[in-house]
Amino acid sequence: MENLSFNEYQLVYNxxxxxxxxxxxxxxxxxxxxxxxxxxxxxxxxxxxxxxxxAAYHYLQIFISFDGAYSAVDGVVSxxxxxxxxxxxxxxxxxxxxxxLIELILVMKLSSSETLNRCVVLGSAAALMILLGYPGExxxxxxxxxSWGLAAMIPFLFIVYVLFFGLKSSIEAQPIEARGLxxxxxxxxxxxxxFYPVVYFLPMLGFESAGVAVEIGYSIAxxxxxxxxxxxxxxxxxxxSEAEGYIAK
Amino acid sequence: MENLSFNEYQLVYNxxxxxxxxxxxxxxxxxxxxxxxxxxxxxxxxxxxxxxxxAAYHYLQIFISFDGAYSAVDGVVSxxxxxxxxxxxxxxxxxxxxxxLIELILVMKLSSSETLNRCVVLGSAAALMILLGYPGExxxxxxxxxSWGLAAMIPFLFIVYVLFFGLKSSIEAQPIEARGLxxxxxxxxxxxxxFYPVVYFLPMLGFESAGVAVEIGYSIAxxxxxxxxxxxxxxxxxxxSEAEGYIAK
Numbered sequence: 001m002e003n004l005s006f007n008e009y010q011l012v013y014n015x016x017x018x019x020x021x022x023x024x025x026x027x028x029x030x031x032x033x034x035x036x037x038x039x040x041x042x043x044x045x046x047x048x049x050x051x052x053x054x055a056a057y058h059y060l061q062i063f064i065s066f067d068g069a070y071s072a073v074d075g076v077v078s079x080x081x082x083x084x085x086x087x088x089x090x091x092x093x094x095x096x097x098x099x100x101l102i103e104l105i106l107v108m109k110l111s112s113s114e115t116l117n118r119c120v121v122l123g124s125a126a127a128l129m130i131l132l133g134y135p136g137e138x139x140x141x142x143x144x145x146x147s148w149g150l151a152a153m154i155p156f157l158f159i160v161y162v163l164f165f166g167l168k169s170s171i172e173a174q175p176i177e178a179r180g181l182x183x184x185x186x187x188x189x190x191x192x193x194x195f196y197p198v199v200y201f202l203p204m205l206g207f208e209s210a211g212v213a214v215e216i217g218y219s220i221a222x223x224x225x226x227x228x229x230x231x232x233x234x235x236x237x238x239x240x241s242e243a244e245g246y247i248a249k
Numbered sequence: 250m251e252n253l254s255f256n257e258y259q260l261v262y263n264x265x266x267x268x269x270x271x272x273x274x275x276x277x278x279x280x281x282x283x284x285x286x287x288x289x290x291x292x293x294x295x296x297x298x299x300x301x302x303x304a305a306y307h308y309l310q311i312f313i314s315f316d317g318a319y320s321a322v323d324g325v326v327s328x329x330x331x332x333x334x335x336x337x338x339x340x341x342x343x344x345x346x347x348x349x350l351i352e353l354i355l356v357m358k359l360s361s362s363e364t365l366n367r368c369v370v371l372g373s374a375a376a377l378m379i380l381l382g383y384p385g386e387x388x389x390x391x392x393x394x395x396s397w398g399l400a401a402m403i404p405f406l407f408i409v410y411v412l413f414f415g416l417k418s419s420i421e422a423q424p425i426e427a428r429g430l431x432x433x434x435x436x437x438x439x440x441x442x443x444f445y446p447v448v449y450f451l452p453m454l455g456f457e458s459a460g461v462a463v464e465i466g467y468s469i470a471x472x473x474x475x476x477x478x479x480x481x482x483x484x485x486x487x488x489x490s491e492a493e494g495y496i497a498k
Contacts, residue, residue, distance in 0.1 A: 010336060018340045021306055025299050025344065032280060032295045036288065073330040248288030 001084060001211035008212045009070060009077045016063040019219045023056035026227035033234060038246035041237035044106035048230040051096045051103065055226050058092035059219075061085070086137065089218060093130045098123035100229065101159070104185055107236050110170055122162060129155040133200065142204050149200055156197075160190050175243045181236045188232060192225035250333060250460035257461045258319060258326045265312040268468045272305035275476035282483060287495035290486035293355035297479040300345045300352065304475050307341035308468075310334070335386065338467060342379045347372035349478065350408070353434055356485050359419055371411060378404040382449065391453050398449055405446075409439050424492045430485045437481055441474040 004012070030049030034042050062085070069084035070077055101122040105115055129152050136148025163186040174182050199217035203210040241248075253261070279298035283291050311334070318333035319326055350371040354364055378401050385397025412435040423431050448466035452459040490497075 010332075010334075014334070014336045014340055017310065017337070018343070021303050021340070021344060024306070025303055028299060028302065029295060032283070032298070033292060035283075036292060072332060075332070248291070 001215070004070060004077045004212070006072060006075050006077055008209060009072050012066065012212055012215050013063075015216055015219050016059055016066055019223060020056055020059040020063055022223050022227050023052045023059055026052035026230050027056055030230055030234065036241075036248050037234070037237040038241040038244060040109055040244075041107060041241060044103050044233055044237055047099055047103040047106060048233045051099045052226050052230060054095050054099075055092055055222060058088045059222075062088050087134075090130060090134045090137065094127060096226065097130055098126040100189070100225065101126055103230075103233050104189065107185075107233050107240075108167075108170055108174065108182060109240070114170070118162075118167075122159060125155040125158050125162075129159070137200070145201070145204060149197065153197065156193065159193075163189060175240055177243045178236050178239045181232065181239060185229070185232050185236065188229055189225075192221060192229065195221040195224070250464070251458070253319060253326045253461070255321060255324050255326055257458060258321050261461055261464050262312075262315065264465055264468050265308060265315055268472060269305055269308040269312060271472050271476050272301045272308055275301035275479050276305055279479055279483065285490075285497050286483070286486040287490040287493055289358055289493075290356055290490060293352050293482060293486055296348055296352040296355060297482045300348045301475050301479060303344050303348075304341055304471060307337045308471075311337050336383075339379060339383045339386065343376060345475065346379055347375040349438070349474065350375055352479075352482050353438065356434075356482050356489075357416075357419055357423065357431060358489070363419070367411075367416075371408060374404040374407050374411075378408070386449070394450070394453060398446065402446065405442065408442075412438060424489060426492045427485050427488045430481065430488060434478070434481050434485065437478055438474075441470060441478065444470040444473070 001012075027049045030045050030052065034045055037045060065082075065085040065088065068082045069080060071080050102119045105118045105122065110118065132148055132152040132155070134148075136145045136152070139145050139148065167186065171179065171182050171186070196218070199214055199221060202213050202217065207213075250261075276298045279294050279301065283294055286294060314331075314334040314337065317331045318329055320329050351368045354367045354371065359367065381397055381401040381404070383397075385394045385401070388394050388397065416435065420428065420431050420435070445467070448463055448470060451462050451466065456462075
Protein backbone atom coordinates (compact mmCIF):
# COMPACT_ATOMS: atom_id res chain seq x y z
CA MET A 1 0.00 0.00 0.00
CA GLU A 2 1.11 3.56 -0.76
CA ASN A 3 1.68 6.18 1.97
CA LEU A 4 -1.31 6.18 4.25
CA SER A 5 -2.94 9.19 5.91
CA PHE A 6 -4.05 8.70 9.51
CA ASN A 7 -7.69 8.44 8.44
CA GLU A 8 -6.90 5.84 5.79
CA TYR A 9 -4.87 3.88 8.34
CA GLN A 10 -7.78 3.99 10.80
CA LEU A 11 -10.26 2.96 8.12
CA VAL A 12 -8.25 -0.06 6.93
CA TYR A 13 -7.35 -1.09 10.51
CA ASN A 14 -10.96 -1.04 11.68
CA UNK A 15 -12.24 -2.69 8.53
CA UNK A 16 -9.92 -5.67 9.01
CA UNK A 17 -11.04 -6.01 12.63
CA UNK A 18 -14.70 -5.71 11.58
CA UNK A 19 -14.30 -8.35 8.88
CA UNK A 20 -12.64 -10.74 11.35
CA UNK A 21 -15.56 -10.28 13.79
CA UNK A 22 -18.13 -10.82 11.02
CA UNK A 23 -16.40 -14.02 9.83
CA UNK A 24 -16.08 -15.40 13.38
CA UNK A 25 -19.77 -14.64 14.08
CA UNK A 26 -20.79 -16.27 10.78
CA UNK A 27 -18.82 -19.40 11.68
CA UNK A 28 -20.48 -19.78 15.06
CA UNK A 29 -23.90 -19.13 13.50
CA UNK A 30 -23.44 -22.02 11.03
CA UNK A 31 -22.06 -24.50 13.53
CA UNK A 32 -24.40 -23.72 16.45
CA UNK A 33 -27.34 -24.12 14.07
CA UNK A 34 -26.33 -27.64 12.96
CA UNK A 35 -29.21 -29.05 15.02
CA UNK A 36 -31.68 -26.67 13.36
CA UNK A 37 -31.46 -28.57 10.04
CA UNK A 38 -31.94 -32.25 9.25
CA UNK A 39 -28.89 -34.53 9.06
CA UNK A 40 -28.88 -34.40 5.23
CA UNK A 41 -27.95 -30.72 5.29
CA UNK A 42 -25.44 -30.70 8.12
CA UNK A 43 -22.42 -31.35 5.85
CA UNK A 44 -23.40 -28.22 3.89
CA UNK A 45 -23.62 -26.23 7.16
CA UNK A 46 -20.28 -27.63 8.38
CA UNK A 47 -18.60 -26.49 5.14
CA UNK A 48 -20.35 -23.10 5.30
CA UNK A 49 -18.84 -22.63 8.77
CA UNK A 50 -15.44 -23.81 7.51
CA UNK A 51 -15.39 -21.13 4.84
CA UNK A 52 -15.97 -18.33 7.38
CA UNK A 53 -13.64 -20.01 9.89
CA UNK A 54 -10.76 -20.08 7.38
CA ALA A 55 -11.54 -16.47 6.45
CA ALA A 56 -11.65 -15.41 10.13
CA TYR A 57 -8.18 -16.94 10.61
CA HIS A 58 -6.79 -15.13 7.57
CA TYR A 59 -8.36 -11.79 8.48
CA LEU A 60 -6.79 -12.05 11.92
CA GLN A 61 -3.43 -12.65 10.21
CA ILE A 62 -4.03 -9.80 7.76
CA PHE A 63 -4.92 -7.54 10.72
CA ILE A 64 -1.73 -8.54 12.58
CA SER A 65 0.37 -8.12 9.41
CA PHE A 66 -1.09 -4.63 8.82
CA ASP A 67 -0.50 -3.69 12.46
CA GLY A 68 3.15 -4.77 12.07
CA ALA A 69 3.71 -3.02 8.74
CA TYR A 70 2.54 0.44 9.82
CA SER A 71 2.83 2.42 13.04
CA ALA A 72 0.69 5.39 14.02
CA VAL A 73 2.26 7.58 16.70
CA ASP A 74 0.82 10.99 17.61
CA GLY A 75 -1.40 10.82 14.56
CA VAL A 76 1.46 10.24 12.09
CA VAL A 77 1.50 6.99 10.10
CA SER A 78 4.80 5.50 8.96
CA UNK A 79 5.98 2.23 7.46
CA UNK A 80 7.93 0.02 9.83
CA UNK A 81 9.73 -1.69 6.95
CA UNK A 82 8.01 -5.01 7.54
CA UNK A 83 6.03 -6.11 4.47
CA UNK A 84 2.23 -6.18 4.54
CA UNK A 85 1.48 -9.76 3.46
CA UNK A 86 -1.05 -9.65 0.61
CA UNK A 87 -0.63 -13.37 -0.02
CA UNK A 88 -2.90 -14.25 2.94
CA UNK A 89 -5.89 -13.31 0.78
CA UNK A 90 -4.92 -15.70 -1.98
CA UNK A 91 -4.12 -18.52 0.42
CA UNK A 92 -7.56 -17.91 1.94
CA UNK A 93 -9.31 -17.92 -1.44
CA UNK A 94 -7.46 -21.03 -2.60
CA UNK A 95 -9.18 -22.85 0.28
CA UNK A 96 -12.49 -20.99 0.62
CA UNK A 97 -13.55 -20.35 -2.98
CA UNK A 98 -13.73 -24.07 -3.93
CA UNK A 99 -15.49 -24.72 -0.57
CA UNK A 100 -18.09 -22.03 -1.33
CA LEU A 101 -19.15 -23.94 -4.46
CA ILE A 102 -19.03 -27.21 -2.52
CA GLU A 103 -21.44 -25.87 0.14
CA LEU A 104 -23.88 -24.97 -2.64
CA ILE A 105 -23.60 -28.45 -4.20
CA LEU A 106 -23.99 -30.11 -0.78
CA VAL A 107 -27.15 -28.21 0.12
CA MET A 108 -28.69 -29.30 -3.19
CA LYS A 109 -28.50 -32.92 -1.99
CA LEU A 110 -27.76 -34.54 -5.36
CA SER A 111 -26.88 -38.22 -5.86
CA SER A 112 -23.55 -39.10 -4.29
CA SER A 113 -21.84 -39.61 -7.67
CA GLU A 114 -23.14 -36.30 -9.02
CA THR A 115 -22.12 -34.56 -5.77
CA LEU A 116 -18.56 -35.88 -6.02
CA ASN A 117 -18.29 -35.05 -9.70
CA ARG A 118 -19.65 -31.49 -9.34
CA CYS A 119 -17.47 -30.80 -6.29
CA VAL A 120 -14.30 -31.93 -8.10
CA VAL A 121 -15.03 -30.05 -11.33
CA LEU A 122 -16.31 -26.80 -9.80
CA GLY A 123 -13.75 -26.91 -6.96
CA SER A 124 -10.86 -27.34 -9.44
CA ALA A 125 -12.10 -24.53 -11.65
CA ALA A 126 -12.34 -22.24 -8.62
CA ALA A 127 -8.83 -23.15 -7.45
CA LEU A 128 -7.46 -22.56 -10.97
CA MET A 129 -9.13 -19.14 -11.05
CA ILE A 130 -7.33 -18.12 -7.83
CA LEU A 131 -3.97 -19.53 -8.95
CA LEU A 132 -4.18 -17.55 -12.21
CA GLY A 133 -5.20 -14.33 -10.44
CA TYR A 134 -2.32 -14.34 -7.96
CA PRO A 135 0.64 -13.56 -10.27
CA GLY A 136 -1.35 -10.57 -11.55
CA GLU A 137 -2.09 -9.29 -8.02
CA UNK A 138 1.61 -9.20 -7.07
CA UNK A 139 2.76 -8.05 -10.51
CA UNK A 140 4.31 -4.59 -10.44
CA UNK A 141 3.30 -3.66 -13.98
CA UNK A 142 -0.25 -3.19 -15.14
CA UNK A 143 0.20 -5.38 -18.22
CA UNK A 144 0.93 -8.32 -15.92
CA UNK A 145 -2.11 -7.51 -13.81
CA UNK A 146 -4.29 -7.33 -16.91
CA SER A 147 -3.13 -10.53 -18.61
CA TRP A 148 -3.24 -12.78 -15.53
CA GLY A 149 -6.57 -11.20 -14.55
CA LEU A 150 -8.03 -12.02 -17.96
CA ALA A 151 -6.67 -15.57 -17.74
CA ALA A 152 -8.45 -15.99 -14.38
CA MET A 153 -11.70 -14.94 -16.05
CA ILE A 154 -11.74 -18.15 -18.13
CA PRO A 155 -12.39 -20.57 -15.23
CA PHE A 156 -14.75 -17.91 -13.75
CA LEU A 157 -16.86 -17.93 -16.92
CA PHE A 158 -16.83 -21.74 -16.89
CA ILE A 159 -18.22 -21.67 -13.31
CA VAL A 160 -20.91 -19.17 -14.35
CA TYR A 161 -21.84 -21.47 -17.24
CA VAL A 162 -22.15 -24.51 -14.93
CA LEU A 163 -24.23 -22.57 -12.37
CA PHE A 164 -26.72 -21.33 -14.96
CA PHE A 165 -26.83 -24.19 -17.46
CA GLY A 166 -25.03 -27.27 -16.11
CA LEU A 167 -27.04 -27.32 -12.88
CA LYS A 168 -30.39 -26.51 -14.51
CA SER A 169 -31.95 -29.97 -14.17
CA SER A 170 -30.56 -30.39 -10.64
CA ILE A 171 -32.17 -27.09 -9.61
CA GLU A 172 -35.47 -28.12 -11.18
CA ALA A 173 -35.36 -31.32 -9.13
CA GLN A 174 -35.26 -29.31 -5.87
CA PRO A 175 -38.40 -29.33 -3.68
CA ILE A 176 -40.71 -26.51 -4.73
CA GLU A 177 -40.28 -24.66 -1.40
CA ALA A 178 -36.51 -24.32 -1.92
CA ARG A 179 -36.20 -24.02 -5.70
CA GLY A 180 -36.39 -20.22 -5.73
CA LEU A 181 -33.77 -19.92 -3.00
CA UNK A 182 -31.34 -22.34 -4.72
CA UNK A 183 -31.58 -20.49 -8.00
CA UNK A 184 -31.12 -17.24 -6.03
CA UNK A 185 -27.97 -18.72 -4.47
CA UNK A 186 -26.48 -19.30 -7.96
CA UNK A 187 -27.19 -15.65 -8.76
CA UNK A 188 -25.63 -14.53 -5.48
CA UNK A 189 -22.42 -16.43 -6.33
CA UNK A 190 -22.17 -14.75 -9.72
CA UNK A 191 -23.06 -11.26 -8.44
CA UNK A 192 -20.82 -11.32 -5.35
CA UNK A 193 -17.92 -12.88 -7.29
CA UNK A 194 -18.23 -10.27 -10.04
CA PHE A 195 -17.27 -7.68 -7.47
CA TYR A 196 -13.76 -9.19 -7.13
CA PRO A 197 -12.57 -8.49 -10.71
CA VAL A 198 -13.85 -4.92 -10.33
CA VAL A 199 -11.66 -4.48 -7.23
CA TYR A 200 -8.78 -6.37 -8.89
CA PHE A 201 -8.67 -4.00 -11.85
CA LEU A 202 -9.05 -0.84 -9.68
CA PRO A 203 -5.27 -0.11 -9.53
CA MET A 204 -5.27 0.08 -13.34
CA LEU A 205 -7.23 3.33 -13.05
CA GLY A 206 -4.11 4.73 -11.39
CA PHE A 207 -5.82 6.91 -8.75
CA GLU A 208 -4.33 7.70 -5.35
CA SER A 209 -5.38 5.44 -2.45
CA ALA A 210 -6.07 2.58 -4.87
CA GLY A 211 -4.40 0.25 -2.34
CA VAL A 212 -6.86 1.30 0.37
CA ALA A 213 -9.81 0.87 -2.01
CA VAL A 214 -8.60 -2.65 -2.92
CA GLU A 215 -8.38 -3.76 0.74
CA ILE A 216 -11.80 -2.32 1.65
CA GLY A 217 -13.36 -3.62 -1.56
CA TYR A 218 -12.09 -7.18 -1.09
CA SER A 219 -13.24 -7.15 2.56
CA ILE A 220 -16.78 -6.11 1.61
CA ALA A 221 -16.85 -8.70 -1.18
CA UNK A 222 -15.65 -11.40 1.23
CA UNK A 223 -18.35 -10.60 3.80
CA UNK A 224 -21.08 -10.73 1.13
CA UNK A 225 -19.74 -13.86 -0.58
CA UNK A 226 -19.06 -15.81 2.62
CA UNK A 227 -21.30 -14.61 5.48
CA UNK A 228 -24.19 -13.37 3.32
CA UNK A 229 -24.06 -16.45 1.09
CA UNK A 230 -23.78 -18.65 4.21
CA UNK A 231 -27.03 -17.26 5.64
CA UNK A 232 -28.70 -18.09 2.32
CA UNK A 233 -27.36 -21.68 2.49
CA UNK A 234 -28.79 -21.92 6.05
CA UNK A 235 -32.17 -20.68 4.82
CA UNK A 236 -32.19 -23.30 2.03
CA UNK A 237 -31.19 -26.06 4.46
CA UNK A 238 -33.95 -24.95 6.87
CA UNK A 239 -36.64 -24.80 4.17
CA UNK A 240 -35.70 -28.23 2.78
CA SER A 241 -35.54 -29.73 6.27
CA GLU A 242 -39.04 -28.43 6.99
CA ALA A 243 -40.33 -29.66 3.60
CA GLU A 244 -39.03 -33.12 4.50
CA GLY A 245 -40.95 -33.01 7.80
CA TYR A 246 -37.87 -32.49 9.98
CA ILE A 247 -38.61 -30.96 13.37
CA ALA A 248 -35.51 -30.09 15.36
CA LYS A 249 -35.60 -31.67 18.82
CA MET B 250 -9.56 10.96 26.26
CA GLU B 251 -8.18 13.97 28.12
CA ASN B 252 -5.30 13.75 30.65
CA LEU B 253 -6.11 10.95 33.06
CA SER B 254 -5.44 10.87 36.78
CA PHE B 255 -4.17 7.58 38.15
CA ASN B 256 -7.58 6.83 39.70
CA GLU B 257 -9.37 7.52 36.43
CA TYR B 258 -6.90 5.32 34.57
CA GLN B 259 -7.49 2.50 37.07
CA LEU B 260 -11.27 2.91 36.84
CA VAL B 261 -11.42 2.77 33.04
CA TYR B 262 -8.86 -0.06 32.84
CA ASN B 263 -10.78 -2.26 35.26
CA UNK B 264 -14.15 -1.36 33.78
CA UNK B 265 -13.06 -2.56 30.33
CA UNK B 266 -11.80 -5.82 31.81
CA UNK B 267 -15.04 -6.24 33.78
CA UNK B 268 -17.16 -5.62 30.68
CA UNK B 269 -15.18 -8.18 28.68
CA UNK B 270 -15.73 -10.78 31.42
CA UNK B 271 -19.48 -10.01 31.58
CA UNK B 272 -19.85 -10.33 27.78
CA UNK B 273 -17.89 -13.60 27.67
CA UNK B 274 -19.99 -15.02 30.52
CA UNK B 275 -23.22 -13.90 28.79
CA UNK B 276 -22.11 -15.68 25.61
CA UNK B 277 -21.44 -18.96 27.37
CA UNK B 278 -24.74 -18.69 29.27
CA UNK B 279 -26.73 -18.41 26.02
CA UNK B 280 -24.93 -21.18 24.17
CA UNK B 281 -24.66 -23.66 27.02
CA UNK B 282 -28.40 -23.26 27.59
CA UNK B 283 -29.33 -24.10 23.98
CA UNK B 284 -30.64 -27.47 25.17
CA UNK B 285 -32.76 -25.82 27.90
CA UNK B 286 -35.19 -24.41 25.32
CA UNK B 287 -37.14 -26.13 22.57
CA UNK B 288 -35.69 -26.17 19.03
CA UNK B 289 -37.94 -23.30 17.90
CA UNK B 290 -36.13 -20.86 20.16
CA UNK B 291 -32.55 -22.00 19.61
CA UNK B 292 -31.88 -19.65 16.67
CA UNK B 293 -32.85 -16.76 19.01
CA UNK B 294 -30.45 -18.07 21.67
CA UNK B 295 -27.69 -18.56 19.08
CA UNK B 296 -28.04 -14.91 17.98
CA UNK B 297 -28.21 -13.71 21.62
CA UNK B 298 -24.85 -15.42 22.20
CA UNK B 299 -23.46 -13.94 18.96
CA UNK B 300 -24.24 -10.41 20.19
CA UNK B 301 -22.30 -10.87 23.43
CA UNK B 302 -19.55 -12.82 21.59
CA UNK B 303 -18.97 -9.94 19.16
CA ALA B 304 -19.06 -7.48 22.10
CA ALA B 305 -16.59 -9.59 24.11
CA TYR B 306 -14.17 -9.52 21.15
CA HIS B 307 -14.47 -5.75 20.85
CA TYR B 308 -14.08 -5.11 24.60
CA LEU B 309 -10.92 -7.19 24.53
CA GLN B 310 -9.64 -5.01 21.66
CA ILE B 311 -10.73 -1.81 23.46
CA PHE B 312 -8.89 -3.00 26.58
CA ILE B 313 -5.72 -3.76 24.57
CA SER B 314 -5.95 -0.42 22.74
CA PHE B 315 -6.36 1.48 26.04
CA ASP B 316 -3.44 -0.41 27.53
CA GLY B 317 -1.32 0.60 24.52
CA ALA B 318 -2.41 4.25 24.52
CA TYR B 319 -1.56 5.03 28.18
CA SER B 320 1.18 3.98 30.51
CA ALA B 321 1.08 4.21 34.30
CA VAL B 322 4.54 4.19 35.86
CA ASP B 323 5.10 5.06 39.55
CA GLY B 324 1.51 6.26 39.77
CA VAL B 325 1.92 8.76 36.93
CA VAL B 326 -0.25 8.29 33.83
CA SER B 327 1.05 9.45 30.45
CA UNK B 328 0.05 9.06 26.80
CA UNK B 329 2.26 6.75 24.74
CA UNK B 330 1.33 8.52 21.48
CA UNK B 331 -0.60 5.52 20.16
CA UNK B 332 -4.24 6.42 19.51
CA UNK B 333 -6.99 4.95 21.69
CA UNK B 334 -9.25 3.44 19.04
CA UNK B 335 -12.81 4.67 19.71
CA UNK B 336 -14.00 3.18 16.43
CA UNK B 337 -14.15 -0.34 17.92
CA UNK B 338 -17.41 0.63 19.67
CA UNK B 339 -19.07 1.66 16.42
CA UNK B 340 -17.83 -1.39 14.56
CA UNK B 341 -19.26 -3.47 17.39
CA UNK B 342 -22.60 -1.68 17.33
CA UNK B 343 -22.86 -1.93 13.53
CA UNK B 344 -22.92 -5.71 13.97
CA UNK B 345 -24.61 -6.15 17.36
CA UNK B 346 -27.41 -3.55 17.33
CA UNK B 347 -29.20 -5.08 14.30
CA UNK B 348 -28.65 -8.55 15.82
CA UNK B 349 -30.26 -7.41 19.12
CA LEU B 350 -33.49 -6.63 17.29
CA ILE B 351 -33.18 -9.88 15.31
CA GLU B 352 -32.97 -11.94 18.54
CA LEU B 353 -36.21 -10.30 19.72
CA ILE B 354 -37.97 -11.06 16.42
CA LEU B 355 -36.68 -14.66 16.43
CA VAL B 356 -37.90 -15.39 19.97
CA MET B 357 -41.39 -14.18 18.96
CA LYS B 358 -41.58 -17.07 16.45
CA LEU B 359 -43.54 -15.30 13.73
CA SER B 360 -44.24 -16.74 10.26
CA SER B 361 -41.06 -17.15 8.20
CA SER B 362 -42.03 -14.36 5.78
CA GLU B 363 -42.84 -11.92 8.64
CA THR B 364 -39.59 -12.91 10.41
CA LEU B 365 -37.48 -12.18 7.31
CA ASN B 366 -39.29 -8.92 6.63
CA ARG B 367 -39.04 -7.62 10.23
CA CYS B 368 -35.38 -8.64 10.52
CA VAL B 369 -34.45 -6.81 7.31
CA VAL B 370 -36.41 -3.62 8.12
CA LEU B 371 -35.47 -3.33 11.83
CA GLY B 372 -31.88 -4.49 11.18
CA SER B 373 -31.39 -1.88 8.44
CA ALA B 374 -32.83 0.92 10.61
CA ALA B 375 -30.49 -0.08 13.45
CA ALA B 376 -27.43 -0.13 11.14
CA LEU B 377 -28.41 3.29 9.73
CA MET B 378 -28.69 4.68 13.28
CA ILE B 379 -25.10 3.59 14.05
CA LEU B 380 -23.72 4.87 10.72
CA LEU B 381 -25.28 8.31 11.36
CA GLY B 382 -23.99 8.47 14.95
CA TYR B 383 -20.35 7.73 14.08
CA PRO B 384 -19.37 10.99 12.31
CA GLY B 385 -20.73 12.88 15.34
CA GLU B 386 -18.75 10.77 17.80
CA UNK B 387 -15.41 11.48 16.08
CA UNK B 388 -16.33 15.09 15.28
CA UNK B 389 -14.12 17.60 17.10
CA UNK B 390 -16.72 20.35 17.31
CA UNK B 391 -19.92 20.13 19.31
CA UNK B 392 -22.14 21.30 16.45
CA UNK B 393 -21.09 18.21 14.46
CA UNK B 394 -21.77 15.99 17.45
CA UNK B 395 -25.22 17.53 17.86
CA SER B 396 -26.34 17.39 14.22
CA TRP B 397 -25.22 13.81 13.50
CA GLY B 398 -26.61 12.75 16.88
CA LEU B 399 -29.99 14.22 16.02
CA ALA B 400 -29.92 12.56 12.59
CA ALA B 401 -29.31 9.20 14.29
CA MET B 402 -32.41 9.78 16.42
CA ILE B 403 -34.65 9.45 13.34
CA PRO B 404 -34.06 5.70 12.75
CA PHE B 405 -34.13 5.26 16.54
CA LEU B 406 -37.63 6.77 16.73
CA PHE B 407 -38.70 4.58 13.82
CA ILE B 408 -37.53 1.50 15.76
CA VAL B 409 -39.41 2.67 18.88
CA TYR B 410 -42.53 3.11 16.74
CA VAL B 411 -42.25 -0.42 15.29
CA LEU B 412 -41.66 -1.95 18.74
CA PHE B 413 -44.70 -0.27 20.30
CA PHE B 414 -47.15 -0.12 17.40
CA GLY B 415 -45.92 -2.19 14.43
CA LEU B 416 -45.47 -5.34 16.51
CA LYS B 417 -48.71 -4.92 18.53
CA SER B 418 -50.67 -7.73 16.89
CA SER B 419 -47.63 -10.04 16.86
CA ILE B 420 -47.21 -9.48 20.62
CA GLU B 421 -50.91 -10.14 21.23
CA ALA B 422 -50.54 -13.44 19.37
CA GLN B 423 -47.88 -14.63 21.84
CA PRO B 424 -48.86 -17.37 24.31
CA ILE B 425 -50.39 -15.84 27.45
CA GLU B 426 -47.51 -17.03 29.66
CA ALA B 427 -44.93 -15.08 27.61
CA ARG B 428 -46.92 -12.04 26.47
CA GLY B 429 -45.92 -9.89 29.44
CA LEU B 430 -42.24 -10.74 29.05
CA UNK B 431 -42.21 -9.99 25.29
CA UNK B 432 -43.83 -6.62 25.82
CA UNK B 433 -41.34 -6.01 28.66
CA UNK B 434 -38.49 -6.86 26.23
CA UNK B 435 -39.68 -4.09 23.88
CA UNK B 436 -39.61 -1.68 26.82
CA UNK B 437 -36.12 -2.86 27.82
CA UNK B 438 -34.83 -2.13 24.29
CA UNK B 439 -36.20 1.41 24.40
CA UNK B 440 -35.03 2.13 27.97
CA UNK B 441 -31.52 0.67 27.64
CA UNK B 442 -31.02 2.24 24.22
CA UNK B 443 -32.14 5.65 25.55
CA PHE B 444 -29.10 5.60 27.79
CA TYR B 445 -26.74 5.81 24.77
CA PRO B 446 -27.85 9.27 23.52
CA VAL B 447 -27.48 10.54 27.12
CA VAL B 448 -23.85 9.35 27.17
CA TYR B 449 -23.31 10.56 23.59
CA PHE B 450 -24.33 14.12 24.46
CA LEU B 451 -22.33 14.20 27.76
CA PRO B 452 -19.25 15.92 26.24
CA MET B 453 -21.53 18.82 25.24
CA LEU B 454 -21.82 19.71 28.94
CA GLY B 455 -18.10 20.50 28.77
CA PHE B 456 -17.11 19.16 32.19
CA GLU B 457 -13.70 17.69 33.01
CA SER B 458 -13.38 13.91 32.74
CA ALA B 459 -16.22 13.76 30.18
CA GLY B 460 -14.14 11.21 28.23
CA VAL B 461 -13.98 8.90 31.24
CA ALA B 462 -17.72 9.29 31.84
CA VAL B 463 -18.42 8.39 28.19
CA GLU B 464 -16.36 5.17 28.36
CA ILE B 465 -17.91 4.04 31.66
CA GLY B 466 -21.40 5.08 30.53
CA TYR B 467 -21.23 3.17 27.24
CA SER B 468 -19.86 0.10 29.02
CA ILE B 469 -22.75 0.05 31.52
CA ALA B 470 -25.26 0.60 28.70
CA UNK B 471 -23.71 -2.26 26.69
CA UNK B 472 -23.93 -4.69 29.61
CA UNK B 473 -27.60 -3.82 30.23
CA UNK B 474 -28.58 -3.88 26.54
CA UNK B 475 -26.70 -7.08 25.67
CA UNK B 476 -26.27 -9.31 28.72
CA UNK B 477 -29.36 -8.07 30.64
CA UNK B 478 -31.53 -8.17 27.50
CA UNK B 479 -30.10 -11.60 26.63
CA UNK B 480 -31.23 -13.03 29.97
CA UNK B 481 -34.73 -11.70 29.25
CA UNK B 482 -34.69 -13.40 25.81
CA UNK B 483 -33.68 -16.65 27.55
CA UNK B 484 -36.58 -16.28 30.04
CA UNK B 485 -39.04 -15.76 27.17
CA UNK B 486 -37.63 -18.78 25.28
CA UNK B 487 -37.87 -20.88 28.45
CA UNK B 488 -41.46 -19.82 29.25
CA UNK B 489 -42.61 -20.45 25.68
CA SER B 490 -40.84 -23.83 25.62
CA GLU B 491 -42.62 -24.84 28.83
CA ALA B 492 -45.97 -23.58 27.51
CA GLU B 493 -45.46 -25.79 24.43
CA GLY B 494 -44.84 -28.83 26.66
CA TYR B 495 -41.09 -28.99 26.05
CA ILE B 496 -39.22 -30.65 28.89
CA ALA B 497 -35.42 -30.40 28.68
CA LYS B 498 -33.83 -33.84 28.77
